[in-house]
Amino acid sequence: MKELVDQIVARLREQKIEVPEEEIASRLKKLVEDFRVPEGEARRSVLNYFLKEHGMMPLTRSNSEKVKVSEIAGPGRWVDLEVKVLDLWEPATEAISQTGLIGDGSGSIKFVKWAKSGLPDLEMGKSYLLKRVVTDEFQGRFSVKLNRTSQIEPLEQEIEAKPGSRGVEQLKVAEIGEQGCWIDLRVKVVQLWETNSDAISQSGLIGDETGSIKFVKWAKADLPNLEEGKSYLLGNLVTDEFQGRFSVKLNRTSRIEPLEEEVQVGSQSAEFKGALVDIQKGSGLIKRCPTGKRSLAKGICSEHGKVEGTYDLRIKGVIDDGQRVQDVLINRETTERLVGITLEDAKKMAMEALDHEVVCSLMEGKLVGRYFSVTGPRVDRYILVETINEAEAVTIADLDELIGMLEAD
Amino acid sequence: MAGFSREVARRVFAEELKSCNYSFRESEDQSQYAPQYLLTPTGAKCNRVFIVGTLTEKDDIGGDTEYWRGRVVDPTGSILIYAGQYQPEAAQIMANMEAPAFVAVVGKPNLYQTEDGNIIISIRAEAMQRVDEATRDQWIMDTAKRTHERLKALKDAGPVPISDSFSTADRVSAPSPVQDFQRALEHYHTDVEHYRKTVIHALTSLKGELIQDNTPEKAVPVPALAAKPDARIEPPAEVKEKGKSEGRKPKMKKSGSLAELAEQDDIEQVEEVPIFKRPMSEG
Numbered sequence: 001m002k003e004l005v006d007q008i009v010a011r012l013r014e015q016k017i018e019v020p021e022e023e024i025a026s027r028l029k030k031l032v033e034d035f036r037v038p039e040g041e042a043r044r045s046v047l048n049y050f051l052k053e054h055g056m057m058p059l060t061r062s063n064s065e066k067v068k069v070s071e072i073a074g075p076g077r078w079v080d081l082e083v084k085v086l087d088l089w090e091p092a093t094e095a096i097s098q099t100g101l102i103g104d105g106s107g108s109i110k111f112v113k114w115a116k117s118g119l120p121d122l123e124m125g126k127s128y129l130l131k132r133v134v135t136d137e138f139q140g141r142f143s144v145k146l147n148r149t150s151q152i153e154p155l156e157q158e159i160e161a162k163p164g165s166r167g168v169e170q171l172k173v174a175e176i177g178e179q180g181c182w183i184d185l186r187v188k189v190v191q192l193w194e195t196n197s198d199a200i201s202q203s204g205l206i207g208d209e210t211g212s213i214k215f216v217k218w219a220k221a222d223l224p225n226l227e228e229g230k231s232y233l234l235g236n237l238v239t240d241e242f243q244g245r246f247s248v249k250l251n252r253t254s255r256i257e258p259l260e261e262e263v264q265v266g267s268q269s270a271e272f273k274g275a276l277v278d279i280q281k282g283s284g285l286i287k288r289c290p291t292g293k294r295s296l297a298k299g300i301c302s303e304h305g306k307v308e309g310t311y312d313l314r315i316k317g318v319i320d321d322g323q324r325v326q327d328v329l330i331n332r333e334t335t336e337r338l339v340g341i342t343l344e345d346a347k348k349m350a351m352e353a354l355d356h357e358v359v360c361s362l363m364e365g366k367l368v369g370r371y372f373s374v375t376g377p378r379v380d381r382y383i384l385v386e387t388i389n390e391a392e393a394v395t396i397a398d399l400d401e402l403i404g405m406l407e408a409d
Numbered sequence: 410m411a412g413f414s415r416e417v418a419r420r421v422f423a424e425e426l427k428s429c430n431y432s433f434r435e436s437e438d439q440s441q442y443a444p445q446y447l448l449t450p451t452g453a454k455c456n457r458v459f460i461v462g463t464l465t466e467k468d469d470i471g472g473d474t475e476y477w478r479g480r481v482v483d484p485t486g487s488i489l490i491y492a493g494q495y496q497p498e499a500a501q502i503m504a505n506m507e508a509p510a511f512v513a514v515v516g517k518p519n520l521y522q523t524e525d526g527n528i529i530i531s532i533r534a535e536a537m538q539r540v541d542e543a544t545r546d547q548w549i550m551d552t553a554k555r556t557h558e559r560l561k562a563l564k565d566a567g568p569v570p571i572s573d574s575f576s577t578a579d580r581v582s583a584p585s586p587v588q589d590f591q592r593a594l595e596h597y598h599t600d601v602e603h604y605r606k607t608v609i610h611a612l613t614s615l616k617g618e619l620i621q622d623n624t625p626e627k628a629v630p631v632p633a634l635a636a637k638p639d640a641r642i643e644p645p646a647e648v649k650e651k652g653k654s655e656g657r658k659p660k661m662k663k664s665g666s667l668a669e670l671a672e673q674d675d676i677e678q679v680e681e682v683p684i685f686k687r688p689m690s691e692g
Contacts (some may be wrong), residue, residue: 275459277515320417322419365539393543394543394615403616
């Protein structure tokens with residue numbers, strides 16, 4: 001190991017790069033011991049890593065060529081680009097001095113400027129010739145990195161940039177199935193939520209005939225506010241994904257056009273089977289605000305303050321199939337049927353026990369740990385349950401089938 | 410809004426759970442708030458598990474405050490579950506329950522090392538409910554399916570590939586399930602065949618029970634001992650013969666007293682533990 005470290009140190013010195021030996025040793029160790037990389041490969045990999053970090057192109061130092069954004073189709077290429085800065089984002093780490101979106105007539109692409117590059121900052125809306133930038137790829141999306149060997153030359157003439165790479169598509173909400181796509185949507189604003197970050201100016205739920213999806217409008221996007229219940233054409237949104245759920249983001253390049261006609265909001269019907277593993281707070285006998293139908297927390301509506309609530313029954317449950325969890329909301333009628341008590345019964349029970357919790361405990365006793373199959377529209381992270389049935393009993397045929405599969409392995 | 414997402418409850422048979430001796434926190438900084446995971450021999454990464462089986466014993470092992478310990482048995486073995494003052498709902502339910510009973514448990518797996526160096530697993534119950542036999546049958550089927558899927562993934566996972574790139578600062582690679590399987594293979598040197606047989610055993614024994622239930626003409630007078638609602642009827646010898654009983658272990662819950670039952674289980678435990686025990690330093 002020591003020998004390898006020395007070799008790497010020597011090679012780096014040739015390039016006038018000093019790296020602490022411990023850093024080299026720890027990278028090597030991780031590769032060799034944790035990832036079982038052969039020593040030769042590990043040495044090369046570590047050497048390349050530090051060369052790259054210091055802006056050296058390892059091994060072959062090919063000349064960069066001038067390309068259009070849309071021609072970038074693979075990682076590790078050195079290219080020159082003539083682009084306009086379309087958007088600047090908050091860097092997630094101090095290692096990055098700037099990041100954002102640049103584009104030309106052919107499309108747009110993310111860029112990252114390393115702090116170590118020592119390059120001047122790019123300005124929003126300005127056009128530049130970026131020389132010797134490296135292309136990169138992550139999960140099928142390309143980006144370019146500006147490092148120490150890169151150069152930035154401001155351009156006199158403005159580059160005509162087409163926002164949104166690879167063609168912006170007008171999609172339906174239900175068709176969104178990939179993150180990082182630039183799309184247009186015709187939607188109605190179903191619900192606006194309180195935002196929990198200064199970086200977000202608005203967020204909520206938008207929908208069309210095919211379903212609903214969460215949206216986020218960045219404060220930096222500097223776009224007008226959307227109104228609940230109004231319909232819009234939202235242009236040039238970026239799709240995003242978090243733990244299997246999609247959302248769309250409105251950024252600086254996005255457009256908002258109010259629509260005359262109203263978009264009808266439909267729902268994607270979903271089905272989920274699994275064990276009910278939890279009944280969450282806010283289930284059982286609850287009180288709702290008479291105006292907004294919101295559930296009350298200690299008699300207080302988040303919108304209307306202290307109000308005299310009306311009683312309701314509902315279940316906020318979690319169904320788990322061993323691979324995924326699904327939140328479900330079960331309304332009063334379905335809850336009454338499922339648990340076998342009416343709202344009136346529940347009120348009586350709570351009154352006798354002087355405690356609303358008894359209703360929730362009853363529900364837990366009847367439902368938790370059982371297998372169910374639910375269907376209903378998916379809204380944000382919930383399935384609004386329309387039907388819920390106990391899973392069918394295991395049959396000998398089911399068992400034979402699975403035993404057969406196992407024996408065939 | 411999203412940001413916090415609930416951990417999935419994995420399905421793992423008791424025998425596999427008992428073989429676990431590897432847990433880790435999934436975070437760079439190893440902070441105490443990072444979720445803890447148990448990695449099972451077939452590569453299930455469990456922060457939470459869902460178990461349905463027969464509660465065969467329960468004891469209050471606490472001092473001043475109640476601290477309940479129960480043993481839950483499935484067709485492959487048994488596992489200990491705990492509920493104390495920090496799991497008040499589960500503790501109350503266990504307190505009010507009579508063993509034996511079919512129960513469903515949602516809980517967090519825990520490993521601890523005994524003074525003599527053995528690593529023991531237990532489940533801290535978050536939720537517990539009495540369920541019916543149909544639910545327990547569904548769980549066996551469910552768990553068999555999930556274990557089968559993991560066994561297939563284990564075969565595909567193979568040896569750890571050479572990592573050819575480092576992650577750059579703005580690219581934090583999400584741990585892929587493939588890594589879980591590779592990690593499991595590396596740590597446990599998992600005997601896939603053994604677990605395949607265990608799953609087949611669990612399914613075959615359930616099938617035997619269903620055949621027996623579906624054969625009313627074979628019904629024998631219910632022995633006084635088995636008169637409790639949850640107790641099963643001992644199948645007549647000829648049915649047992651027919652029901653593919655190859656490799657089947659004697660059914661624990663059919664044997665008379667609870668004491669006997671616990672004893673049998675302990676014997677099984679002694680047989681299993683040494684096979685899977687590995688030094689903790691590997692983890």
